[in-house]
Amino acid sequence: MGKRATIQDIAQKSGYSKTAVSFAFNAPEKISAEARDRILCIARELGYSPDPMARNFSKGRHMAIGFLLPQNPDKALGNPYTQAVIAAIAEVCQENGYVLSIIPPFRSSIPEAVKNAPVDGLITMGLYVDRNIRDALRGRCLPVVSIDGLEEDGFPSVGIDDEAAGYLQMNKVLGHGHRDIAVVSLPKTAYGKSKSDVTRRREAGYERALAEAGMSLSSILMVESSASYSGGKEAADRILSDHKPSCIVTMADIAALGVISSLSSRGISIPEDVSVVGFDGIEHTAGPVLSTIVQSASEKGRLSASMLFSAIGDDSLVTERKHIGFAFQEGATLRRIYGY
Amino acid sequence: MGKRATIQDIAQKSGYSKTAVSFAFNAPEKISAEARDRILCIARELGYSPDPMARNFSKGRHMAIGFLLPQNPDKALGNPYTQAVIAAIAEVCQENGYVLSIIPPFRSSIPEAVKNAPVDGLITMGLYVDRNIRDALRGRCLPVVSIDGLEEDGFPSVGIDDEAAGYLQMNKVLGHGHRDIAVVSLPKTAYGKSKSDVTRRREAGYERALAEAGMSLSSILMVESSASYSGGKEAADRILSDHKPSCIVTMADIAALGVISSLSSRGISIPEDVSVVGFDGIEHTAGPVLSTIVQSASEKGRLSASMLFSAIGDDSLVTERKHIGFAFQEGATLRRIYGY
DNA sequence: CTGTTAGCGCGTTCAC
DNA sequence: GTGAACGCGCTAACAG
Numbered sequence: 237m238g239k240r241a242t243i244q245d246i247a248q249k250s251g252y253s254k255t256a257v258s259f260a261f262n263a264p265e266k267i268s269a270e271a272r273d274r275i276l277c278i279a280r281e282l283g284y285s286p287d288p289m290a291r292n293f294s295k296g297r298h299m300a301i302g303f304l305l306p307q308n309p310d311k312a313l314g315n316p317y318t319q320a321v322i323a324a325i326a327e328v329c330q331e332n333g334y335v336l337s338i339i340p341p342f343r344s345s346i347p348e349a350v351k352n353a354p355v356d357g358l359i360t361m362g363l364y365v366d367r368n369i370r371d372a373l374r375g376r377c378l379p380v381v382s383i384d385g386l387e388e389d390g391f392p393s394v395g396i397d398d399e400a401a402g403y404l405q406m407n408k409v410l411g412h413g414h415r416d417i418a419v420v421s422l423p424k425t426a427y428g429k430s431k432s433d434v435t436r437r438r439e440a441g442y443e444r445a446l447a448e449a450g451m452s453l454s455s456i457l458m459v460e461s462s463a464s465y466s467g468g469k470e471a472a473d474r475i476l477s478d479h480k481p482s483c484i485v486t487m488a489d490i491a492a493l494g495v496i497s498s499l500s501s502r503g504i505s506i507p508e509d510v511s512v513v514g515f516d517g518i519e520h521t522a523g524p525v526l527s528t529i530v531q532s533a534s535e536k537g538r539l540s541a542s543m544l545f546s547a548i549g550d551d552s553l554v555t556e557r558k559h560i561g562f563a564f565q566e567g568a569t570l571r572r573i574y575g576y
Numbered sequence: 577m578g579k580r581a582t583i584q585d586i587a588q589k590s591g592y593s594k595t596a597v598s599f600a601f602n603a604p605e606k607i608s609a610e611a612r613d614r615i616l617c618i619a620r621e622l623g624y625s626p627d628p629m630a631r632n633f634s635k636g637r638h639m640a641i642g643f644l645l646p647q648n649p650d651k652a653l654g655n656p657y658t659q660a661v662i663a664a665i666a667e668v669c670q671e672n673g674y675v676l677s678i679i680p681p682f683r684s685s686i687p688e689a690v691k692n693a694p695v696d697g698l699i700t701m702g703l704y705v706d707r708n709i710r711d712a713l714r715g716r717c718l719p720v721v722s723i724d725g726l727e728e729d730g731f732p733s734v735g736i737d738d739e740a741a742g743y744l745q746m747n748k749v750l751g752h753g754h755r756d757i758a759v760v761s762l763p764k765t766a767y768g769k770s771k772s773d774v775t776r777r778r779e780a781g782y783e784r785a786l787a788e789a790g791m792s793l794s795s796i797l798m799v800e801s802s803a804s805y806s807g808g809k810e811a812a813d814r815i816l817s818d819h820k821p822s823c824i825v826t827m828a829d830i831a832a833l834g835v836i837s838s839l840s841s842r843g844i845s846i847p848e849d850v851s852v853v854g855f856d857g858i859e860h861t862a863g864p865v866l867s868t869i870v871q872s873a874s875e876k877g878r879l880s881a882s883m884l885f886s887a888i889g890d891d892s893l894v895t896e897r898k899h900i901g902f903a904f905q906e907g908a909t910l911r912r913i914y915g916y
Numbered sequence: 917c918t919g920t921t922a923g924c925g926c927g928t929t930c931a932c
Numbered sequence: 933g934t935g936a937a938c939g940c941g942c943t944a945a946c947a948g
Contacts (some may be wrong), residue, residue, distance in 0.1 A: 240717050243941055253920050258942060268918065283715040285691045290940035292694060293633040294925065300640070300677060300694055309666035316860070319659045322678075326649035330680035335693060337640060337677045338662075340670035351625045353675060354632060354640055354694065375623045377580050465860045493862045520656065520805045522833045523863020583927055593934050598928060607933070630926035634939065 241284040250278045261286055300335040301325075301544060302355035306363045309340050314464050315490050317516040317533055318361065321383065324537025325359060332545050347372035357381075357544045364432060365389045379547035381540045386433050387557045392547070394540045396531045396562045398434050401515075402441025405485065405529050408564050409513055410449045413573030414483040418457040420471040420495065422487045438487060438515075457481065461491055468494020476502070480510065483570070489514035489528055493521065496569070507571035517565060527567035535560045581624040590618045601626055640675040641665075641884060642695035646703045649680050654804050655830050657856040657873055658701065661723065664877025665699060672885050687712035697721075697884045704772060705729045719887035721880045726773050727897045732887070734880045736871045736902045738774050741855075742781025745825060745869050748904050749853055750789045753913025754823040758797040760811040760835065762827050778827060778855075797821065801831055808834020816842070820850065823910070829854035829868055833861065836909070847911035857905060867910035871902040 247254045252275055259266045260275040267275075279285070292298055303322055305312040312318060322336070329336045339358075342349035350358070350372035361383040363369070370389075373380055382393040409417060419442070422435045431439075443453045457478055461471035468491030475484060476498075486492040492514035496506055504510055506524065517530030539558060547554070587594045592611055599606045600615040607615075619625070632638055643662055645652040652658060662676070669676045679698075682689035690698070690712035701723040703709070710729075713720055722733040749757060759782070762775045771779075783793045797818055801811035808831030815824060816838075826832040832854035836846055844850055846864065857870030879898060887894070 238717055240715075242939090254941075255920060255943080256918090259919090262942080266918080271918080283711070285715055286941060287939095288692050288694045289633055289636070289638060291942080293629055294940070294942045296629070296925075298629060298694060299692065302675070305666075309663050309670055313659065313663035313666060314860075316656065316659075319653065319656075323649050323653035326645075326653060326678050326680060329678075330649055330682075333682055333692075335642070335677045335679050337675045338666050338669075339675050340666055342670075342673055352628050352639065352673075354628050354638060371623070375580075375625055377578055490860060493860060496862050520654075520830060520833060521861050521863070522836050522866075523861065526862075582925090594927075595929080595934060599933085602928080611933080626927060627925095631928080634926070634928045636939075 240287060241279075241282040243284075243286065245282060246275060246279050246284050249282070250275050258286075298354050298356045299333065300337045300355045301329060301357045301359065301541070301548075302337045302339045302353045304339050304346070304349065304353075304358050304360045304363060305341065306346070306361070307341070309338070311462065311464065312340075313338075315488065316518040316520075317463075317489065320518065320533035321361060321537040324534040325541045328538055328541035328545065334545075350376060357548050359383060359540050359544060360385060360391075362432065362434065365391075379544055381544045381547070383536055383540050384434050390555055392543050392554045393557045394536055394543070395557065395559065397559050398437035399441040399444075401529050401531070401562045402438030403445045404441070404562070404564055405438075405513060405515060406442040406445035407448075408527075409483050409485055409511075409570070410445060410451075411576065412483075412511070412570055413576030414511060415449075415451070416479075416482040418459070418475045418478075418481040418484050420459055420461050420468060420475075420484060420486040420491050423460055423462045423467075435487065442485075463488035463491055465490055465494040465497070467491055468496075469498045471495065472498035480504070482573070483511040483513065485513045487515045489516040489518040489521075489526055492526055492528070492569075496523075507569050511571045512569045514569075524569050525567040526565070527570035528565050529562055530565045531562040532560060580627060581619075581622040583624075583626065585622060586615060586619050586624050589622070590615050598626075638694050638696045639673065640677045640695045641669060641697045641699065641881070641888075642677045642679045642693045644679045644686070644689065644693075644698050644700045644703060645681065646686070646701070647681070649678070651802065651804065652680075653678075655828065656858045656860075657803075657829065660858065660873035661701060661877040664874040665881040668878055668881035668885065674885075690716060697888050699723060699880050699884060700725060700731075702772065702774065705731075719884055721884045721887070723876055723880050724774050730895055732883050732894045733897045734876055734883070735897065735899065737899055738777035739781040739784075741869050741871070741902045742778030743785045744781070744902070744904055745778075745853060745855060746782040746785035747788075748867075749823050749825055749851075749910070750785060750791075751916065752823075752851070752910055753916030754851060755789075755791070756819075756822040758799070758815045758818075758821040758824050760799055760801050760808060760815075760824060760826040760828075760831050763800055763802045763807075775827065782825075803828035803831055805830055805834040805837070807831055808836075809838045811835065812838035820844070822913070823851040823853065825853045827855045829856040829858040829861075829866055832866055832868070832909075836863075847909050851911045852909045854909075864909050865907040866905070867907035868905050869902055870905045872900060875900045 243257050246257045260272045326336045339353050347368045357379040380391045382391045384395045385393040459471045459474050461467035472495040514526040514528035583597050586597045600612045666676045687708045697719040720731045722731045724735045725733040799811045799814050801807035812835040854866040854868035
């Protein structure tokens with residue numbers, strides 16, 4: 237690795253000043269065509285182009301936004317839904333000439349990661365914002381947009397109406413005649429404190445739907461699992477060690493796939509023996525189409541990134557929570573019980 | 577967004593020098609405990625922590641490595657295999673206190689993206705390195721590791737022996753008795769010039785396997801498709817408009833899933849009517865286990881990232897090509913024809 | 917209108 | 933424990 241030429245080198249070899257060189261690259265109209273050609277020509281010879289670090293430093297920008305992982309990369313990125321959101325954010329970055337940085341916890345610390353992240357703005361997803369994270373965020377004076385966050389957190393945020401979606405999901409299950417239901421919910425927050433807000437809101441929806449059928453949340457088996465394939469498998473194992481329900485409702489498609497794998501490996505057919513319902517609407521998976529709640533990953537990603545870029549641009553501080561739509565997808569994994 | 581406190585502010589309020597403040601954060605042992613406490617205390621009050629941009633600038637590092645997308649994010653990140661590689665790279669980044677930047681082409685230009693990328697090193701995957709890209713890379717004086725690249729490109733690289741893998745794949749297909757075979761290969765390089773090197777090498781393997789069975793490449797139908805679900809679907813459509821082969825061999829699992837979806841929607845059963853063989857070994861997909869060539873995404877990702885970090889560290893310039901293993905996975909999508 | 921001089925941003929680090 | 937130089941490109945103010 238040789239060392240890069242600097243603006244100085246070009247200035248000297250070309251006989252012009254640093255300013256002229258800078259203009260040649262950034263404001264060609266401010267110098268003569270002759271000067272510009274000469275400078276650019278010499279720059280090409282020496283393989284010079286302005287150092288992004290120095291340029292960004294002097295302009296006070298990083299030209300990068302960050303996606304803050306709430307967990308280690310293998311967990312966080314193991315969910316196809318998260319990956320789809322990231323892909324959508326990356327598209328918006330491209331349109332803005334930005335780069336998308338995946339920011340893992342720094343030595344297990346999210347606040348440290350926030351303090352050090354070389355970015356102009358952050359998107360969080362499913363992050364529980366505790367005091368330390370909030371302080372780190374404030375310290376950075378960065379625009380932040382949260383996905384699936386709380387309005388109370390004070391950030392502009394994007395998400396769905398999880399209570400209504402939970403209601404719809406459970407309502408469909410009940411409408412198909414299922415009464416012996418098990419739920420695979422999402423994990424507690426990273427710090428092990430409490431249920432995530434998404435979980436809480438969806439449960440409220442479940443409760444409402446169940447109440448309409450004369451049932452209550454306490455009457456169904458609930459197990460917690462990470463939003464992952466293996467998490468779903470283990471959750472299914474735990475459920476089956478209790479008894480075999482008629483329907484297993486999950487809060488993440490990727491967990492639903494794990495559940496299906498566990499059931500299949502026991503010779504249980506879906507949906508004949510046990511129905512499985514997912515949440516998210518992931519794509520590209522072979523096999524039976526999941527019966528699930530679809531919330532568009534690309535809409536979530538694009539919208540959150542757009543909001544972030546507009547905050548980066550005009551320095552305005554919206555604190556809006558935007559809801560995107562959701563819908564139930566009739567798939568092949570939810571059986572209609574005779575008579576319903 | 578208020579403005580951040582600077583090291584100056586802390587120096588003044590605390591009555592110490594900038595140097596002392598810097599030491600308080602980076603080399604506590606170089607100043608007295610008293611000074612350190614006082615400084616850190618004031619820093620906390622003012623919500624100060626060193627600005628990552630300024631710190632990185634003065635240390636000449638970005639604390640970020642980049643994953644260079646050869647295509648737009650939606651295409652490049654639409655492949656679960658690529659995502660798995662990225663996840664593995666992100667893990668290694670975490671271990672090194674780095675961030676992973678996803679770098680899309682900048683206004684459709686990969687060289688521009690390379691020139692501007694705020695990173696200390698780059699990983700490419702499936703990138704055809706033309707002269708412009710090579711020049712941009714040289715101009716940056718950055719360490720680069722390529723995945724699935726050519727040894728001739730001069731970068732340290734990670735990949736499999738694609739010729740041998742192609743041979744193994746085709747050999748298994750032939751060994752199961754298939755003779756009416758169609759191949760779904762990878763797209764030409766972005767600039768539309770020529771077949772990618774991976775394609776070329778695998779085809780060489782096919783040719784060798786076919787020759788052993790008294791056949792030749794020209795005797796089988798080959799269609800090109802992007803390594804995507806929709807690409808696989810379309811490829812299957814094109815193949816079926818010609819005739820219905822006994823086995824469809826693909827060069828990417830995600831394309832194989834698309835092929836399967838196309839076949840299923842026509843009522844063609846797999847593998848009874850048509851066999852499908854993939855390549856990559858993606859995970860977490862429900863439905864039939866693919867018969868495929870498995871090459872570990874996490875090994876590719878981890879190894880390439882480790883190589884990159886060691887290059888960033890010691891400034892040494894290996895130009896080695898490292899091969900990782902691969903294997904045929906007996907799945908449920910390749911039928912054994914009676915008599916074989 | 918073309919081009920230059922000089923200072924800036926902010927944390928790090930050498931020499932005292 | 934400090935003062936001052938440093939990294940590198942940008943840009944306001946100004947001169948020819």
